[in-house]
Amino acid sequence: xxxxxxxxxxxxxxxxxxxxxxxxxxxxxxxxxxxxxxxxxxxxxxxxxxxxxxxxxxxxxxxxxxxxxxxxxxxxxxxxxxxxxxxxxxxxxxxxxxxxxxxxxxxxxxxxxxxxxxxxxxxxxxxxxxxxxxxxxxxxxxxxxxxxxxxxxxxxxxxxxxxxxxxxxxxxxxxxxxxxxxxxxxxxxxxxxxxxxxxxxxxxxxxxxxxxxxxxxxxxxxxxxxxxxxxxxxxxxxxxxxxxxxxxxxxxxxxxxxxxxxxxxxxxxxxxxxxxxxxxxxxxxxxx
Amino acid sequence: xxxxxxxxxxxxxxxxxxxxxxxxxxxxxxxxxxxxxxxxxxxxxxxxxxxxxxxxxxxxxxxxxxxxxxxxxxxxxxxxxxxxxxxxxxxxxxxxxxxxxxxxxxxxxxxxxxxxxxxxxxxxxxxxxxxxxxxxxxxxxxxxxxxxxxxxxxxxxxxxxxxxxxxxxxxxxxxxxxxxxxxxxxxxxxxxxxxxxxxxxxxxxxxxxxxxxxxxxxxxxxxxxxxxxxxxxxxxxxxxxxxxxxxxxxxxxxxxxxxxxxxxxxxxxxxxxxxxxxxxxxxxxxxxxxxxxxxxxxxxxxxxxxxxxxxxxxxxxxxxxxxxxxxxxxxxxxxxxxxxxxxxxxxxxxxxxxxxxxxxxxxxxxxxxxxxxxxxxxxxxxxxxxxxxxxxxxxxxxxxxxxxxxxxxxxxxxxxxxxxxxxxxxxxxxxxxxxxxxxxxxxxxxxxxxxxxxxxxxxxxxxxxxxxxxxxxxxxxxxxxxxxxxxxxxxxxxxxxxxxxxxxxxxxxxxxxxxxxxxxxxxxxxxxxxxxxxxxxxxxxxxxxxxxxxxxxxxxxxxxxxxxxxxxxxxxxxxxxxxxxxxxx
Numbered sequence: 001x002x003x004x005x006x007x008x009x010x011x012x013x014x015x016x017x018x019x020x021x022x023x024x025x026x027x028x029x030x031x032x033x034x035x036x037x038x039x040x041x042x043x044x045x046x047x048x049x050x051x052x053x054x055x056x057x058x059x060x061x062x063x064x065x066x067x068x069x070x071x072x073x074x075x076x077x078x079x080x081x082x083x084x085x086x087x088x089x090x091x092x093x094x095x096x097x098x099x100x101x102x103x104x105x106x107x108x109x110x111x112x113x114x115x116x117x118x119x120x121x122x123x124x125x126x127x128x129x130x131x132x133x134x135x136x137x138x139x140x141x142x143x144x145x146x147x148x149x150x151x152x153x154x155x156x157x158x159x160x161x162x163x164x165x166x167x168x169x170x171x172x173x174x175x176x177x178x179x180x181x182x183x184x185x186x187x188x189x190x191x192x193x194x195x196x197x198x199x200x201x202x203x204x205x206x207x208x209x210x211x212x213x214x215x216x217x218x219x220x221x222x223x224x225x226x227x228x229x230x231x232x233x234x235x236x237x238x239x240x241x242x243x244x245x246x247x248x249x250x251x252x253x254x255x256x257x258x259x260x261x262x263x264x265x266x267x268x269x270x271x272x273x274x275x276x277x278x279x280x281x282x283x284x285x286x287x288x
Numbered sequence: 289x290x291x292x293x294x295x296x297x298x299x300x301x302x303x304x305x306x307x308x309x310x311x312x313x314x315x316x317x318x319x320x321x322x323x324x325x326x327x328x329x330x331x332x333x334x335x336x337x338x339x340x341x342x343x344x345x346x347x348x349x350x351x352x353x354x355x356x357x358x359x360x361x362x363x364x365x366x367x368x369x370x371x372x373x374x375x376x377x378x379x380x381x382x383x384x385x386x387x388x389x390x391x392x393x394x395x396x397x398x399x400x401x402x403x404x405x406x407x408x409x410x411x412x413x414x415x416x417x418x419x420x421x422x423x424x425x426x427x428x429x430x431x432x433x434x435x436x437x438x439x440x441x442x443x444x445x446x447x448x449x450x451x452x453x454x455x456x457x458x459x460x461x462x463x464x465x466x467x468x469x470x471x472x473x474x475x476x477x478x479x480x481x482x483x484x485x486x487x488x489x490x491x492x493x494x495x496x497x498x499x500x501x502x503x504x505x506x507x508x509x510x511x512x513x514x515x516x517x518x519x520x521x522x523x524x525x526x527x528x529x530x531x532x533x534x535x536x537x538x539x540x541x542x543x544x545x546x547x548x549x550x551x552x553x554x555x556x557x558x559x560x561x562x563x564x565x566x567x568x569x570x571x572x573x574x575x576x577x578x579x580x581x582x583x584x585x586x587x588x589x590x591x592x593x594x595x596x597x598x599x600x601x602x603x604x605x606x607x608x609x610x611x612x613x614x615x616x617x618x619x620x621x622x623x624x625x626x627x628x629x630x631x632x633x634x635x636x637x638x639x640x641x642x643x644x645x646x647x648x649x650x651x652x653x654x655x656x657x658x659x660x661x662x663x664x665x666x667x668x669x670x671x672x673x674x675x676x677x678x679x680x681x682x683x684x685x686x687x688x689x690x691x692x693x694x695x696x697x698x699x700x701x702x703x704x705x706x707x708x709x710x711x712x713x714x715x716x717x718x719x720x721x722x723x724x725x726x727x728x729x730x731x732x733x734x735x736x737x738x739x740x741x742x743x744x745x746x747x748x749x750x751x752x753x754x755x756x757x758x759x760x761x762x763x764x765x766x767x768x769x770x771x772x773x774x775x776x777x778x779x780x781x782x783x784x785x786x787x788x789x790x791x792x793x794x795x796x797x798x799x800x801x802x803x804x805x806x807x808x809x810x811x812x813x814x815x816x817x818x819x820x821x822x823x824x825x826x827x828x829x830x831x832x833x834x835x836x837x838x839x840x841x842x843x844x845x846x847x848x849x850x851x852x853x854x855x856x857x858x859x860x861x862x863x864x865x866x867x868x869x870x871x872x873x
Contacts, residue, residue, distance in 0.1 A: 072719055228713035232737045242715050249590040
């Protein structure tokens with residue numbers, strides 16, 4: 001046994017190995033990586049930089065000129081779908097970041113300090129989560145006006161409750177653990193105990209939550225754009241689907257197909273990856 | 289609370305089930321099924337500032353005048369008036385003789401529940417009600433400054449604790465039971481048209497007093513239909529007014545409408561029941577039309593290619609007995625500037641934008657090439673527009689546009705800030721916004737699209753917090769004044785001049801022209817003003833649209849129009865033909 005200790009890997013390294021060892025989760029990881037790469041390339045204007053250019057007539061069917069046909073203005077649907085990946089990935093990342101920051105901070109404070117602070121935080125998120133999500137999204141979008149920033153904020157501000165609950169419960173558990181008592185004994189401050197000791201021990205929860213928030217953010221953006229509250233002036237899968245609700249009447253299915261397919265792939269990949277991560281990061285399953 | 293709501297839900301659900309079982313439809317009952325593409329705000333005539341509410345209100349309420357159903361161009365004829373008014377030589381005094389024996393619909397607000405006869409004093413009351421500042425009528429602009437003493441009455445009463453309706457107003461008098469007299473503050477020949485608008489419909493004070501705030505949901509008029517129940521639902525059902533007076537289908541018609549004289553002389557209304565389906569989305573309504581559940585509907589833009597070819601219906605639709613009605617509309621679409629923003633005082637900038645814009649392509653994309661390109665604000669069909677006129681600044685003339693933009697001081701758009709373009713938040717509006725953005729991009733002008741829900745969009749225009757925005761204006765009455773007033777200084781927001789355009793010279797000409805009686809001189813003046821606005825490019829004039837309406841073979845007497853809000857009373861259903869045609873569906 002003693003020989004093994006040297007080669008022992010961290011939780012994350014271990015999880016990574018577990019994921020690449022499993023075929024399905026490896027494929028999911030690759031798909032997600034490709035989407036991120038595409039997003040970076042489009043953001044750097046290397047890919048799909050001329051998505052706004054007309055490549056043919058309005059509503060051209062898929063052909064070798066344009067694999068997914070053209071939209072109402074004769075723009076390539078393929079290029080639009082690729083450009084929209086950037087919108088989706090940016091929204092996913094920013095929204096998850098906002099929700100993780102809010103959820104973790106509030107959850108940790110509530111769980112660690114308990115008492116009155118806990119009551120306030122619990123009251124706040126209970127009240128907050130009792131408001132129907134879509135209504136809240138629409139209300140925030142109305143107040144802030146339209147645009148990408150609104151989508152970031154409205155989704156970020158509405159998706160932190162679940163994480164906050166989990167973090168709170170986890171912190172409550174951890175603060176009674178021996179390592180925290182030890183930290184207490186050497187006189188660590190509250191801040192140090194929270195950020196240096198407890199946070200690393202619950203970080204796997206944040207990673208799992210990131211994957212979940214990411215794909216629900218992508219889906220929610222599509223809903224918002226479909227309701228006419230989302231992204232304006234740049235391609236997004238939501239506005240593409242919104243366009244299609246009228247276009248379908250003239251038999252134009254390619255815009256809907258392209259946007260749905262793109263969305264389907266990344267949401268599925270993230271779901272599989274999320275599941276795999278949950279298993280891989282579970283310390284109880286470590287080494288099994 | 290909760291429990292009661294649940295109980296209520298169960299009760300209403302069971303009621304629905306039972307009512308579904310007990311009543312069988314009479315196959316000979318004539319039911320007209322039509323669509324309203326927007327929710328109905330309610331049934332108060334003085335708030336009827338949108339087309340869709342106006343159409344519903346006109347089923348129940350009536351006014352002094354109406355448009356002849358079968359005459360084009362539009363011709364005013366008496367409705368609740370016995371004849372057209374006598375107008376004094378100076379154009380100031382209008383005297384109406386009322387039709388006798390017209391009764392309000394039966395309602396508990398009247399003694400014994402029986403509707404009483406309409407008198408001249410009811411019109412005086414109804415018009416004062418519109419002028420009462422407490423009611424915040426959206427139709428006040430039609431009267432503002434028009435009747436002698438009415439503005440003063442409004443002003444004075446707004447300061448009192450309650451409005452005094454008994455106080456006489458010089459310009460608005462009931463001479464006797466059946467004689468009504470208007471005195472104008474200054475000559476305004478269009479005044480007579482405003483009396484045919486839903487705002488001026490007659491209401492009874494007993495009903496207003498009885499229902500108070502709920503009046504808006506309890507319409508009691510003199511019209512052909514009554515509304516037994518109104519709940520803001522998806523379906524509104526009207527039934528025949530049993531006490532409706534003897535009103536007959538017209539027996540004369542313009543040559544092009546002669547074929548609609550089949551029911552001449554028959555007592556109105558012709559159908560027993562009118563069902564209005566509130567459907568905002570075009571596709572479900574289109575499907576319902578194709579199943580024969582709706583009697584007529586305009587062809588949605590995305591179904592156009594499959595339904596209509598070279599202005600002819602597809603064979604499949606012809607086989608089902610459908611008929612296509614095409615009629616130009618009295619409207620104009622335009623992109624407006626907010627002139628409160630000094631940037632848009634630069635005429636060359638406006639002209640450059642117009643030169644860059646490709647209307648022909650927009651017509652293809654959004655109207656399937658059915659609309660007429662607008663050269664100016666006044667639509668063809670109204671006196672005041674020279675139909676041969678071509679606006680020299682109408683695009684697409686890209687090279688000229690670039691040159692003009694440079695002359696305006698912004699070569700290739702340099703130095704020009706990003707312009708905000710406001711649109712209502714529908715899918716098609718967004719597509720139009722994107723199109724505008726692309727067009728302006730060609731000459732280097734950057735556009736940011738801002739979409740808001742329709743009420744919010746309207747509020748932004750009224751608050752002058754827009755830069756550029758897209759809109760359409762439909763005629764309220766067939767007179768060029770109704771279009772030219774969109775750029776008359778004193779009509780600035782919150783008035784109809786949402787562009788806040790204010791040119792003293794134009795204002796003066798407008799004031800002179802609107803006091804003139806219809807004459808070749810006035811038409812010449814209108815033409816001059818119209819051309820002036822066109823070449824100043826006070827807005828980017830888009831198109832005059834055409835209605836493409838698909839009607840079923842069993843629908844009789846229908847023709848698409850802009851101003852006949854009260855059309856349903858003339859429509860008829862051939863029940864035998866309907867039964868026969870429905871077999872093909």
